[in-house]
Structure formats: C-alpha cells, structure tokens
Amino acid sequence: MTRNTLRLPIHPSHKAMTSRAKPKAMATRASARTTRAMAQIETSLPAPTRSARAVTAKSSDSSRAMSAKMSAQPGGKRAPALAKGGISRVATEIAIPIDADREPIKAFLRIRPDMGGDGPKKAPYLESLSDTAVRMMDPSRDDPRGYSGIPRFRPSAAPLSSVYTFTHVFPPATQQPDFFAKTTLPLVRGLLDGEDGLLFAYGVTNSGKTYTMQGGSQQSSAGILPRTIDVLFNSTEGLQGSSKYRPARLNGIELNDSSSIFSRAPSLDNFTLPAQQPILGDVLAEHFGLSEVDHDPTTLKVDRNYEYSIWLSYAEVYNEKIYDLLTNVEDAGAGTSRTQPILLTRKALSMKPTPPSENLDADGPIGKYISGLTHVRVDSAKEAKRLVKLGQLHRRVFGTLANSQSSRSHGIVTVKLLRKHRGEKDEPSSYMTSRLTLIDLAGSERSKNTQASGERLKEAGNINKSLMVLGQCIEVMRANQKRVAQSLGASESQRSDTRDVKKSLAIVPFRHSKLTEILMDYFTGEGRVTVIININPYDTGFDENSNVMKFAALTREVSTAAPTRRVPATGRAKAGGKMGNLQSIGSHHRKVLLSTYGRGDRQSSETQLDVVEEDEDVEDESEEEPLNGLVEALFDEIERLRLQLFDSEMRSAVIEAETREEVMREMEERISEIEKRFARRLMNEVELNEMRMDAKIDMLHRSGVIGKTPSKAGLPSGKSGESDARVSDSEELPEENDSSEDDHVDLTAVRRSQAASPLAGRGKATKDIRIAVPGHSAPHTKLTETIDRTGSPLDALEEEEEFDETEDEGSVAETESDEPDEWFPASSRPRSTTAALQNGPLPHLQQAPPPVFERDVKAERTQARRRNKTSVSELAQDLGGLNLAGEKTRQQAARPTGTRQSRRVSEAEEDGDEDSIIVVQNSKSGEGQKKKKR
Numbered sequence: 001m002t003r004n005t006l007r008l009p010i011h012p013s014h015k016a017m018t019s020r021a022k023p024k025a026m027a028t029r030a031s032a033r034t035t036r037a038m039a040q041i042e043t044s045l046p047a048p049t050r051s052a053r054a055v056t057a058k059s060s061d062s063s064r065a066m067s068a069k070m071s072a073q074p075g076g077k078r079a080p081a082l083a084k085g086g087i088s089r090v091a092t093e094i095a096i097p098i099d100a101d102r103e104p105i106k107a108f109l110r111i112r113p114d115m116g117g118d119g120p121k122k123a124p125y126l127e128s129l130s131d132t133a134v135r136m137m138d139p140s141r142d143d144p145r146g147y148s149g150i151p152r153f154r155p156s157a158a159p160l161s162s163v164y165t166f167t168h169v170f171p172p173a174t175q176q177p178d179f180f181a182k183t184t185l186p187l188v189r190g191l192l193d194g195e196d197g198l199l200f201a202y203g204v205t206n207s208g209k210t211y212t213m214q215g216g217s218q219q220s221s222a223g224i225l226p227r228t229i230d231v232l233f234n235s236t237e238g239l240q241g242s243s244k245y246r247p248a249r250l251n252g253i254e255l256n257d258s259s260s261i262f263s264r265a266p267s268l269d270n271f272t273l274p275a276q277q278p279i280l281g282d283v284l285a286e287h288f289g290l291s292e293v294d295h296d297p298t299t300l301k302v303d304r305n306y307e308y309s310i311w312l313s314y315a316e317v318y319n320e321k322i323y324d325l326l327t328n329v330e331d332a333g334a335g336t337s338r339t340q341p342i343l344l345t346r347k348a349l350s351m352k353p354t355p356p357s358e359n360l361d362a363d364g365p366i367g368k369y370i371s372g373l374t375h376v377r378v379d380s381a382k383e384a385k386r387l388v389k390l391g392q393l394h395r396r397v398f399g400t401l402a403n404s405q406s407s408r409s410h411g412i413v414t415v416k417l418l419r420k421h422r423g424e425k426d427e428p429s430s431y432m433t434s435r436l437t438l439i440d441l442a443g444s445e446r447s448k449n450t451q452a453s454g455e456r457l458k459e460a461g462n463i464n465k466s467l468m469v470l471g472q473c474i475e476v477m478r479a480n481q482k483r484v485a486q487s488l489g490a491s492e493s494q495r496s497d498t499r500d501v502k503k504s505l506a507i508v509p510f511r512h513s514k515l516t517e518i519l520m521d522y523f524t525g526e527g528r529v530t531v532i533i534n535i536n537p538y539d540t541g542f543d544e545n546s547n548v549m550k551f552a553a554l555t556r557e558v559s560t561a562a563p564t565r566r567v568p569a570t571g572r573a574k575a576g577g578k579m580g581n582l583q584s585i586g587s588h589h590r591k592v593l594l595s596t597y598g599r600g601d602r603q604s605s606e607t608q609l610d611v612v613e614e615d616e617d618v619e620d621e622s623e624e625e626p627l628n629g630l631v632e633a634l635f636d637e638i639e640r641l642r643l644q645l646f647d648s649e650m651r652s653a654v655i656e657a658e659t660r661e662e663v664m665r666e667m668e669e670r671i672s673e674i675e676k677r678f679a680r681r682l683m684n685e686v687e688l689n690e691m692r693m694d695a696k697i698d699m700l701h702r703s704g705v706i707g708k709t710p711s712k713a714g715l716p717s718g719k720s721g722e723s724d725a726r727v728s729d730s731e732e733l734p735e736e737n738d739s740s741e742d743d744h745v746d747l748t749a750v751r752r753s754q755a756a757s758p759l760a761g762r763g764k765a766t767k768d769i770r771i772a773v774p775g776h777s778a779p780h781t782k783l784t785e786t787i788d789r790t791g792s793p794l795d796a797l798e799e800e801e802e803f804d805e806t807e808d809e810g811s812v813a814e815t816e817s818d819e820p821d822e823w824f825p826a827s828s829r830p831r832s833t834t835a836a837l838q839n840g841p842l843p844h845l846q847q848a849p850p851p852v853f854e855r856d857v858k859a860e861r862t863q864a865r866r867r868n869k870t871s872v873s874e875l876a877q878d879l880g881g882l883n884l885a886g887e888k889t890r891q892q893a894a895r896p897t898g899t900r901q902s903r904r905v906s907e908a909e910e911d912g913d914e915d916s917i918i919v920v921q922n923s924k925s926g927e928g929q930k931k932k933k934r
C-alpha cells in the first residue's frame with residue numbers, strides 16, 4: 001500500500017531536470033545531497049524558535065509540498081511496497097505503508113494515563129480533538145492562583161490554549177502492542193529491508209518515555225525495545241548466518257576478529273564486577289532476576305535468500321559525554337569493606353567522522369560515529385534482552401539512574417543488521433548494513449523546576465543544552481527546507497540559481513551537542529525519523545509540556561530523505577580505531593549512592609560508589625572541518641542568554657514571593673487592627689452589662705428583696721450628712737432623725753453619694769422644696785433633689801420616658817420597676833464588679849456611701865417637676881382640706897400592692913399611727929403621696 005502523498009503539478013523545468021537523472025540510485029543520491037547541502041551550507045544564523053501558536057497555525061504545507069515535489073520526480077526512488085514482503089502478525093497480515101523517498105518526520109503523541117501520585121486529582125489539561133489533534137489549555141487560565149495552588153508567576157509566552165496536530169494521537173488507554181505496531185513496526189520493516197531508522201521518545205520527566213521504550217513489569221507491557229528485538233528474531237529465525245564481518249563505524253563493516261569481545265555477547269557470562277561486591281551483586285540479581293515479561297509474536301516476512309546477523313550497541317550521553325554501557329566496568333580499587341566506596345572507572349568515547357569511502361554522498365556532510373562503541377552480536381531475543389538489561393544496570397551503577405528514578409542521561413540503543421545474499425561470496429561487497437536507533441531521552445524539564453543544584457544543576461544544564469540544540473537543529477532544517485521549497489515552487493523567471501538558494505541556507509548546528517552529533521546522519525542522510533512525544537496531562541509542568549508540543553510541531557515540518565539500501569565499503573578491522581595521535585584531556589570524579597530495595601528476605605542496602613569518568617581521547621581535528629568561529633560565538637551567546645534568562649526568571653520569582661509576603665503582612669496587620677477594635681467594643685459591652693447588673697443588684701439590695709442594703713452590711717456612711725436620709729424601713733433611719741419630733745416632714749429623699757453614684761462628679765442641681773403643712777408647727781416639707789444635669793444620657797432617657805402625670809404614685813412605682821436600663825458613657829462609667837474584684841473594693845464601697853438609684857432619682861425628679869408646677873400655697877390648701885381619715889380607706893383601696901411606699905403606708909396604718917401618714921394630694925390627679933413622718 002503506497003502512502004497517500006500530496007501530489008503537486010511538476011514544474012516543466014523540474015521535470016526536465018529530473019528526467020535527465022536516469023538511474024534511480026543517482027536520483028536518490030541527488031535527493032540525499034540536497035538534504036545534506038541544506039543542512040550544511042552556512043549562510044545565516046539559526047532562526048529564532050517561533051511560538052507554538054505560530055507553528056501550529058501554519059500548516060506544514062511547505063515541507064509537504066517539497067516532499068511531494070521530490071517524490072513526484074520520475075527518477076525519484078520509491079521504496080518497493082509489499083512486494084518486498086508483507087508483515088504478518090500471528091495470523092494477521094499487517095500492511096505497512098511504504099513512504100516515498102522524502103517524507104516529513106513522524107510525530108506521535110502518547111498521552112500518559114492518570115496514575116495518581118501527581119498530587120490531588122486534577123482534570124487533564126489536554127483534550128483530544130481527533131485522532132491527530134489535541135487542544136492544550138493552561139489549567140490556571142481562569143485561576144489567578146496556580147494549578148498546584150501556588151500563586152502563578154507567568155512570564156512565559158506559552159499560549160493559554162493551542163491546538164497541536166500529530167501523525168497520530170494515542171489516548172491514555174493505548175496498549176503497548178498496539179502502540180508498537182503503529183509507531184515502530186514500519187521502522188523494523190525498514191531495518192529488515194536494509195533501511196536506516198531513528199526513533200526517540202521526547203517528553204518531560206515522568207511522562208512515560210521509559211515505559212514506552214522499555215515497558216513496565218505487567219503482562220503485555222513490554223515496550224518498543226524488547227518488541228523490536230522479538231520481531232527481528234521472529235522474522236529472521238533460521239536465517240542467521242555466521243558472518244566473517246561485523247559492523248563498524250556508521251555504515252561500514254570490518255573483518256571480525258574472533259578474539260575480539262565484539263564477536264559474541266560474552267558480557268553476561270564474563271561480567272566480573274559484582275563478584276566481591278555484594279551490593280552490586282544484589283543489583284544485578286534485581287535486574288537479571290526479573291522474569292521475561294512477555295514476548296511479541298509479530299513476524300515480518302523477509303527475503304529468505306539472505307542470511308542475517310543482528311548486532312547491538314548501547315551508549316549513554318551523560319553530561320555531554322558518551323559512554324559505552326556494554327563494556328565491562330573496570331573495578332579499579334574496590335573498597336575492602338562495605339563502608340569504603342567502590343571505585344569504578346569508565347572512559348568517555350569520542351565521535352569521529354565517517355571515512356570518505358563510507359560516505360554515501362561524497363559531496364554531503366560527513367556523518368559521525370561513536371568511536372570504540374561495542375557492537376555485540378546476539379543470536380536470540382533472550383540474549384539481546386539480557387544485554388539491554390546489562391546496559392541498564394551499568395546506567396544505574398554509574399549513577400545516572402542511581403539516586404532517582406528519573407533518567408538523567410540519553411540512553412541510545414542501536415540495532416544493526418548485516419545481511420548477505422546466500423548465493424554471493426562472503427566478501428564485504430556482499431554485505432548490506434542497516435541500523436535502527438532507539439533513544440530514551442532524558443526528561444526535558446528545565447532546571448528551575450527540578451530545584452537542582454551542584455552536580456544536578458550541571459546535569460540539567462547539559463540535558464537542556466542537548467535538547468535545546470536538537471530543537472535548534474530541527475528549526476533550522478525546517479527553515480532551510482522551506483526556503484528550498486519556495487525556490488522550487490517559484491516560476492521559472494523568478495527562480496533563483498540553485499547555488500544562491502544553497503547560499504541562503506543556514507548551517508544546522510549539529511556539532512554543538514553530543515546528542516545531535518550522533519543523530520546528525522539520520523537527519524542529513526537517509527532514513528526515517530519517528531518522534532514519540534510523551535505527555536502527562538496531569539503534570540503541573542504546563543509550560544514544559546508546551547515546549548514539548550512546540551518541538552513536536554516543528555519536527556512535523558521537517559522532512560528527511562527516504563532511506564536506501566546500501567552496499568558497505570570495506571575496511572580492515574581496527575578495534576579501537578586510529579590511536580596514533582590520541583590524548584585524553586582529564587577525568588571527573590563522582591560519588592554515587594547505589595540503593596537496592598530488599599525483595600523477599602533481602603534487606604535493602606546502600607553502597608557508595610566512587611565513579612571516575614575519564615574524558616574521551618581528543619584526536620587531531622585536522623581531518624575534520626573546522627568549527628565556524630561565528631557560529632561558535634553565537635552558540636556561546638545563546639547559552640549566556642539562556643543563563644541570564646534563567647537568572648532573571650529566578651529573580652522575578654523571588655520578587656514575586658517578596659511582594660506577596662509584604663501584601664500578606666499588611667493584610668495581617670489590618671486584620672489584627674480590626675480584631676482589636678472589635679475586642680474593645682466587646683469589652684465595652686461587657687462592662688456596660690456588668691454595670692447594669694451592679695445597678696440592678698444594688699437596687700434589689702436597696703429594695704430589700706435580697707440581703708441588706710450596703711449600710712446594713714456595716715459599710716461606712718457617705719460624705720454628705722443629708723444623704724443619710726433614706727427612703728427605707730424605719731429601722732434603717734439614723735439616730736438624729738429620732739429627735740425630729742417636730743411637724744416637719746423632711747423628705748430629703750434622695751441624695752446621691754458623689755463617690756457611689758455613677759453620676760458622681762457630674763454637675764448636679766439641688767433643689768429644696770419646702771411644703772407647708774397646715775396644722776403643723778413647721779409646716780413645710782423639704783424635698784432635696786439631686787439631679788444630674790450635665791447632659792447625661794440618663795437625662796435623655798428620662799426625657800424620652802414621657803411621664804404621664806395622670807398616673808398615681810403607685811403606677812409611678814410600677815413604671816419604675818419596668819424602666820429601661822440606663823446607659824452610661826464609658827468615660828463616666830463606674831468601675832465594674834470585675835474590676836473591683838481585680839483591683840480591690842470600689843472607692844465608694846470603701847467609703848460605704850449609701851447606694852442611690854437612678855429610679856429613685858427619677859421618681860424624685862418626677863415629684864419635683866410636679867411640685868414645681870404646683871405652688872406651695874396650693875399644696876398647703878390641699879393639705880388643709882385633706883381628710884386624712886377619709887382618705888385612708890380610699891388610699892388603701894387604691895394602694896398598689898407590693899410597692900415600697902405602699903408597704904410602708906400599710907405598716908404605719910397597722911401600727912395605728914395614722915398621724916404619721918401624710919398624704920400629699922396631687923392637685924390634678926387628686927391622688928396623694930404618702931410620706932412617712934417621723
């Protein structure tokens with residue numbers, strides 16, 4: 001089945017040009033040359049990375065158009081489709097689309113399921129729109145506080161919502177077999193047919209890259225790597241030959257020296273490291289004790305006229321250095337006890353340019369290979385998987401996976417396939433090589449989010465650097481290809497000279513990181529490139545995931561030359577390569593804490609490893625093209641600016657934190673002020689209530705309802721002699737009153753003790769009212785009224801209480817008992833009982849002034865008002881005409897029960913002392929007041 005490729009009309013000149021290139025191989029090489037030229041020609045600076053929105057909004061038409069144009073060339077090579085052999089999966093034939101000779105990089109999105117453990121349950125910020133598109137929305141767009149509840153500082157240019165398109169989107173429920181079949185199986189198909197392929201997983205930490213590449217521990221969870229191995233061995237079963245040659249460098253072969261460690265896979269049996277180191281033995285047991293999880297039964301049809309050999313290499317790029325993970329570790333001076341760190345050394349490998357004889361395109365850029373990387377021949381899937389596990393173990397022992405579950409290095413597994421036609425002689429020209437590289441990239445998060453420092457910060461910096469350079473390479477390739485496509489699409493009159501177009505292309509900065517150096521040949525040469533974007537939509541790193549999506553959007557706009565089968569150039573086996581003028585730069589020491597987690601009856605334990613990483617040998621660069629000084633300087637500048645940006649982001653974050661703290665402090669102060677104000681008000685209320693209560697208690701004392709009056713309790717008398725006069729029971733009366741046998745009715749009723757009263761010290765008006773009583777020698781009644789006239793709220797209250805003059809005294813007494821509580825301003829308030837309890841007796845209690853009640857004052861005031869209205873003479877008249885005896889019965893009938901005055905009257909009557917009762921008749925109401933005469 002051929003791939004549906006957009007076919008554009010071919011320009012006549014283009015047709016003419018391509019028709020001249022008759023041989024297919026030539027046309028293919030021309031295509032490859034174009035790509036390489038685009039990647040290499042240095043004319044301008046790398047274009048700045050564009051925003052995801054811009055990238056998304058633009059379709060990748062330009063690159064597709066170019067791809068279509070190129071694929072439409074009559075001389076263009078089209079890889080044979082299923083003619084080469086279909087793919088069978090158990091009983092089912094799977095049709096793999098065979099692409100044209102130029103095709104865009106494929107980008108697949110895999111969405112990680114919600115595993116929990118990412119904090120509180122959240123809604124994913126990714127929404128699937130179709131099989132190929134997703135919308136990503138900033139989860140904090142409606143929330144000024146961040147996704148994780150932390151106030152969000154958002155200087156980033158990540159759009160709030162964007163739509164990204166992919167070759168295919170795999171939802172969280174996608175199973176590993178399905179995922180493998182759609183993403184990797186075409187590459188395995190190509191490998192068996194002699195084509196190169198590259199697949200790498202890109203994403204932030206914890207997004208599922210390792211799960212995708214290696215798999216999990218459950219049934220059917222094997223990842224891409226073990227499945228690739230399974231399919232390769234399933235397909236070549238019984239077709240494996242004993243080769244005299246082994247793969248070398250990038251695409252070459254060399255004679256296989258039987259004594260060489262490269263010939264077979266001896267490393268598992270010969271692995272000597274853990275013999276005397278129990279901790280490493282434990283780690284090994286942990287790795288190799290794992291059961292084979294599952295086996296992928298897929299089998300691809302291959303040409304059975306060929307014999308095959310499969311070779312494996314496993315490298316890691318850590319801190320911008322390349323290490324071989326399949327060599328035996330040199331245990332250089334292991335500690336004798338468990339407390340001493342184990343000293344392990346390993347040497348970094350260098351990159352070398354491919355010899356021109358092996359370069360497929362003589363005019364194109366020279367690809368690079370990892371010099372000295374072990375290629376181990378594997379004869380079975382089991383062996384291959386154990387070898388991969390050995391590599392993973394080394395990765396762990398050397399620390400990049402030791403202290404955390406997070407991969408801090410890029411793990412690069414390359415499977416090389418050598419095949420030879422059975423009918424051909426066993427000579428180098430009979431062999432064809434192809435390779436498939438599978439990369440588990442380190443997490444792409446920025447160091448800011450990892451809170452890394454020291455060694456970790458350096459790691460993060462280097463991871464960032466390599467991924468940043470990878471992104472830049474993709475961006476520059478995209479821009480270059482777009483320019484070429486524009487040129488090809490232009491009319492003949494407007495078309496620029498090919499050389500001018502080439503000159504306008506930017507150099508692709510592959511050489512600026514080890515990772516891109518390794519990948520360079522896939523982008524500039526021939527081969528299929530597949531990118532797997534892993535995303536965890538429950539993760540808090542929205543910005544980081546946005547960057548990942550931008551990267552994916554860019555990759556889809558880049559096309560690579562379709563792979564061709566090649567006949568390798570031969571060379572003598574040169575283990576270790578050219579060693580003449582090599583020199584090592586230095587070495588780095590690293591401490592690694594290796595932990596094992598006890599399984600069953602095994603204890604968990606930790607061991608410290610002292611890792612020495614020696615630098616790679618630096619070769620005379622004479623045969624390499626010199627690095628362009630300007631480009632180098634610009635990269636340095638980019639790095640400097642990146643650090644500056646990081647620095648300023650950190651500063652902004654600090655300023656933001658400080659500002660928030662300040663605002664919080666201010667708010668706290670205000671809240672505490674409000675609290676104080678309320679507390680003050682509350683205290684005032686409490687004091688007021690206490691005072692009211694005091695007044696009521698005093699009143700009750702006074703009225704004799706409870707206990708005795710303060711004077712009875714033996715308290716000293718008040719300051720004023722007059723105030724000793726009390727409206728109380730006869731026994732309370734002072735001695736001096738006994739002598740007043742005269743006819744005076746001295747009704748010095750109320751005299752407020754200055755010290756005792758809450759009204760003390762507040763201006764008082766004293767009014768004496770003398771009432772002449774006919775028939776008495778001193779016919780006057782003296783009323784002394786002491787009234788607060790200073791505008792006390794008491795007055796206001798009293799004034800509010802409209803006195804009904806038609807009411808009799810009894811009703812006045814009743815009214816008094818119902819009168820509302822008086823209010824006292826805080827400043828003039830007497831000290832509360834609580835205060836008295838705390839600070840000793842109140843001053844007025846120390847001086848024992850008799851309590852005077854507002855109600856009494858009021859009553860007296862009422863009387864005084866009434867009397868003021870009635871002249872003394874009128875009163876005298878009234879009194880003269882008073883029939884005391886006659887009044888008695890009436891008074892008794894009218895007497896309200898239970899009031900103080902009425903009680904006194906009745907007592908006097910019962911004593912038979914009628915004369916002692918004087919009824920002061922109110923002229924208006926006609927009702928009298930009974931006053932006790934002494």
Ligand SMILES: Nc1ncnc2c1ncn2[C@@H]1O[C@H](COP(=O)(O)OP(=O)(O)OP(=O)(O)O)[C@@H](O)[C@H]1O
Pocket residue numbers: 111112113115172203204205206207208209210211212216405406407441442443534
């Ligand atoms: N598709 C999936 N189905 C089930 N579990 C998954 C899936 N993807 C990831 N996981 C689980 O999520 C966790 C994190 O995944 P993984 O270790 O692969 O992340 P990573 O991207 O490789 O992280 P790092 O870059 O730090 O190594 C693991 O426990 C893994 O088993």
